[in-house]
Amino acid sequence: MPTHSPKWQAPQPTSSVIRWLLDSDPAIRWQVMRDLTNAPDKEVAAERARVATKGAGARLLALQAPDGRWGGAAWNHGWDSTMHALLLLREMGLDPESSEARRAVGLVRDRVTWQGCGPQEADDNPFFVGEVEPCINGQVAASGAYFGQDVQGIIDQLLSEQLTDGGWNCEAPNGSMRSSFNTTICVLEALLEYERAGGGSPKLSAAHLQGQEYLLERRLFHRRSTGEVIERDRKSDAIWTRFAFPTWWHYDVLRGLEYLRSADVTPDKRVAEAIDLVVSKRGSDGRWPLDTLYPGKMPVETDEGEGQPSRWNTLRALRVLDWYSARD
Secondary structure, eight states, rough: OOOTTTTTOEEEOOOOHHHHHSSSSSHHHHHHHTTSOOOOOHHHHHHHHHTSSSSSHHHHHHOTTSSOOOOTTOSSSSSSHHHHHHHHHHHTTOOSSSHHHHHHHHHHHHHOOOOTTTTTGGGGGGGGGGOOOOHHHHHHHHHHHHOHHHHHHHHHHHHHOOOOOOOOOOTTTTOSSSOOOHHHHHHHHHHHHHHTOOOOOOHHHHHHHHHHHHHHHHHTOOOOOTTTTBBBTTTTOOOSSSSSSSOOOOOHHHHHHHHHHHHTTTOOGGGGHHHHHHHHHHOSOOOOBBOOSSOOSSSSSSSSOTTTOOOOHHHHHHHHHHHHOOOO
């Protein structure tokens, strides 16, 4: 297993790759400016403000119906529902304090329920109350916390559903005692956003740390019992070494690393193999491809297509490698 010496350095992006990243949608450009070029805060903020009025972010906001919903539903099996739109706006970094965000999220809070989109007992629940599955509730709570909504009820429910191995699984009510990478990553992202929003507590911190250890003990894509690489997800047949964007409810290795980076986890030897995987997928042109795009209706396009160089994957890969190379 790779361990890497402290002198290991991330492959540096060429000037042409940086230009390519900057010659893109505001949702990507402001994050490149912040994370890769160290642009002044004032310039980053100005670019971030454009997410609401230009490009994919503006197009996505324009798709919201007067009843507050996207795709006519709180959640659906495609990717164009209210939950998926809010997740994507969060990934784009739409400023929660912007008038556009407050209007859109306010409509969701005040008008959207789970009627017809989940178990019958959740029909009358307002959107940010959530439903019953931890993978869905994790995604709702992540966007809710990011956009300043009250998701305390969902967080309390998620904390009560943590399994003894440190993770979560939507199949726990059916008797499963083993956690799922897919469910666990959705919940961890929710806990992180909730902590960032000022909702931390000793209980939440403990649950968060146990969930992180669930990923690290498995080196992000190995079975703990045998050490073998998990090649495919049992539920969806997705390949975890193939990087997608958006990921939706699916786990993959890059998503796991991005979470650890966002959570300011100090990387250790348990992530070294996952880092090597990221490096190996870099093309000769210094860019990372969109390995896979999950079937379903996208509300707006975010990249050039499956198999093509991906600005989102390139941005995410480069900042993960920077995070690793800066370890103590």
